[in-house]
Amino acid sequence: MNNKNKTSKIPKKVWLLISFATAMLAWYLLSLNPVTARSFQNQVVVFNSMFTMIERGVFWKDIASSLISVLAGFALGFVLSLPTAILMAWYAPVRNILEPWIQFIRNIPPLAYVPLIVMTAGVGRKPQIIVITIATFLIMTVTIYQGVINVDETLIKAARVLGATDKDIFLKVIAPATLPFIITAIRLGSSTALTTLIAAESTGAVAGLGMRIRSLNNSFESAPMLLYIIIIGIIGMLVEKFVKYLERRFTGWQEKREV
Amino acid sequence: MAGEERSVKVKIENVRKVYDTRNGEMVALNGVDLDIMENEFICVVGPSGCGKSTLLNIIAGLLEPSSGRVLCDGEEVHGTGTERGVVFQQYALFPWMTVKKNVMFGLNLKGIKGKEAEEIAMKYIKMVQLEDFVDHYPKELSGGMKQRVAIARAYAVNPSILLMDEPFGALDAQTRTQLQQELLETWEKEKKTCFFITHDVDEAIILAQKVIIMSARPGRIKEIVDINIPYPRTQETKMSPEFLELKNHIWSQVYQEYLEVRK
Ligand SMILES: Nc1ncnc2c1ncn2[C@@H]1O[C@H](COP(=O)(O)OP(=O)(O)OP(=O)(O)O)[C@@H](O)[C@H]1O
Ligand SMILES: [Mg+2]
Numbered sequence: 193m194n195n196k197n198k199t200s201k202i203p204k205k206v207w208l209l210i211s212f213a214t215a216m217l218a219w220y221l222l223s224l225n226p227v228t229a230r231s232f233q234n235q236v237v238v239f240n241s242m243f244t245m246i247e248r249g250v251f252w253k254d255i256a257s258s259l260i261s262v263l264a265g266f267a268l269g270f271v272l273s274l275p276t277a278i279l280m281a282w283y284a285p286v287r288n289i290l291e292p293w294i295q296f297i298r299n300i301p302p303l304a305y306v307p308l309i310v311m312t313a314g315v316g317r318k319p320q321i322i323v324i325t326i327a328t329f330l331i332m333t334v335t336i337y338q339g340v341i342n343v344d345e346t347l348i349k350a351a352r353v354l355g356a357t358d359k360d361i362f363l364k365v366i367a368p369a370t371l372p373f374i375i376t377a378i379r380l381g382s383s384t385a386l387t388t389l390i391a392a393e394s395t396g397a398v399a400g401l402g403m404r405i406r407s408l409n410n411s412f413e414s415a416p417m418l419l420y421i422i423i424i425g426i427i428g429m430l431v432e433k434f435v436k437y438l439e440r441r442f443t444g445w446q447e448k449r450e451v
Numbered sequence: 452m453a454g455e456e457r458s459v460k461v462k463i464e465n466v467r468k469v470y471d472t473r474n475g476e477m478v479a480l481n482g483v484d485l486d487i488m489e490n491e492f493i494c495v496v497g498p499s500g501c502g503k504s505t506l507l508n509i510i511a512g513l514l515e516p517s518s519g520r521v522l523c524d525g526e527e528v529h530g531t532g533t534e535r536g537v538v539f540q541q542y543a544l545f546p547w548m549t550v551k552k553n554v555m556f557g558l559n560l561k562g563i564k565g566k567e568a569e570e571i572a573m574k575y576i577k578m579v580q581l582e583d584f585v586d587h588y589p590k591e592l593s594g595g596m597k598q599r600v601a602i603a604r605a606y607a608v609n610p611s612i613l614l615m616d617e618p619f620g621a622l623d624a625q626t627r628t629q630l631q632q633e634l635l636e637t638w639e640k641e642k643k644t645c646f647f648i649t650h651d652v653d654e655a656i657i658l659a660q661k662v663i664i665m666s667a668r669p670g671r672i673k674e675i676v677d678i679n680i681p682y683p684r685t686q687e688t689k690m691s692p693e694f695l696e697l698k699n700h701i702w703s704q705v706y707q708e709y710l711e712v713r714k
Binding site (some may be wrong): 447 | 507512535536537541548588591601608
């Protein structure tokens with residue numbers, strides 16, 4: 193009927209394609225201008241740099257190394273944050289002692305305390321995992337804690353009058369009611385793990401996406417650098433998709449909240 | 452019903468409740484005595500903040516009185532018990548459970564599982580006319596439907612008294628009238644003891660055999676009004692002279708208390 197309807201008739205998939213083409217064109221234009229071309233070489237060169245990196249025998253090692261650090265750090269952060277958040281919500285002393293410090297450390301960029309960790313933990317995989325664990329632990333603890341304290345009091349009362357014991361209330365009310373927050377924590381935690389990666393790999397790592405970007409910088413190889421940056425972006429996108437899937441699968445019962 | 456011997460279901464003896472607040476002590480209830488008889492339908496009215504919910508929570512066992520005691524079937528109440536069912540104003544349905552799962556929740560806790568639990572749940576879901584919505588989640592239901600589920604869930608564990616805290620308070624006038632009518636029909640069939648809090652004087656009179664008027668802070672019972680209008684009651688009952696007379700009386704008493712609070 194009118195213009196607005198016409199544009200909304202274009203399916204989402206097509207919009208995605210248009211968006212992709214626009215970005216590709218912008219990238220290509222950047223590669224034509226000699227000044228910006230220093231950072232943005234064209235698609236073919238960047239894509240081919242993948243083979244160079246594979247030939248050097250570092251490409252797969254870098255991806256694997258980063259994924260291992262991110263996954264291990266995230267998993268540790270998650271496993272630690274879950275009980276900490278619950279203890280903070282249930283026991284005032286734990287909350288009163290921990291909360292100010294969690295807030296305090298959370299605002300410090302991880303890059304700042306990396307050298308301190310290296311002094312104690314040495315170089316290699318260990319400090320990388322520690323840095324990512326700290327960063328993800330902090331953000332996930334805060335998020336899950338919010339979830340536990342926000343469980344609707346009347347739901348707990350309703351369960352109690354129907355005969356629920358403390359254990360029933362924990363397993364059948366608090367746990368499912370907190371699930372949406374746990375999934376949000378996973379989302380925030382995984383994206384924090386990725387953004388912390390560069391800082392974590394500044395710890396004298398021998399491989400890794402972040403470490404490689406730094407070392408490529410020394411040899412002015414912008415094509416593989418751009419390639420690695422894109423790979424980090426793609427990993428982030430895949431993680432996001434996975435969390436979205438978890439959300440749909442497990443928290444479809446939620447009322448949609450207006451933002 | 453006149454002359455019929457009825458036993459005391461719940462006995463409230465000199466109950467006092469003091470809350471500790473930042474601004475010091477706050478006496479919510481002071482010396483409340485009340486007998487709730489078996490099969491009786493009692494409504495409680497009173498100005499906001501006079502302690503109605505506090506009293507209900509004490510009977511439910513969700514709160515301990517500061518002094519005094521509550522007896523249910525002769526036994527002193529400490530903590531909740533499935534013989535005392537509660538319906539809350541905010542529905543309090545578990546949003547991650549379907550209608551059927553919500554109604555089965557209390558049954559499962561009682562150890563009733565599988566087919567048997569399902570059959571009992573279905574009986575009460577039919578009672579509230581939601582058989583077409585058994586597998587829906589609460590977010591897919593209207594307010595009135597949610598409260599019907601909450602009522603079915605309370606009934607399912609077969610309590611001997613139902614405590615209802617402004618259950619229809621959040622509903623529009625039409626839905627409210629409809630649910631009042633349904634509740635009346637159920638009560639006439641099952642004669643389950645009901646302790647029902649409301650702000651709505653009309654609602655209190657149409658439902659109750661006795662209306663308890665509570666006074667403002669500290670909360671106590673000001674007057675107990677017998678409602679001798681015969682059942683079944685319908686919406687036309689609201690036009691009858693005796694109804695209007697009672698309404699006039701109760702309303703002016705509540706209004707007096709409301710003015711007390713404003714002072
Ligand atoms: N947990 C609490 N801590 C402190 N004060 C409370 C608490 N709960 C209730 N009160 C106070 O006790 C008084 C009685 O509260 P209650 O909720 O029982 O009133 P109510 O009659 O149910 O009111 P309404 O009609 O608005 O629901 C109020 O003044 C309230 O502020
Ligand atoms: Mg109340």
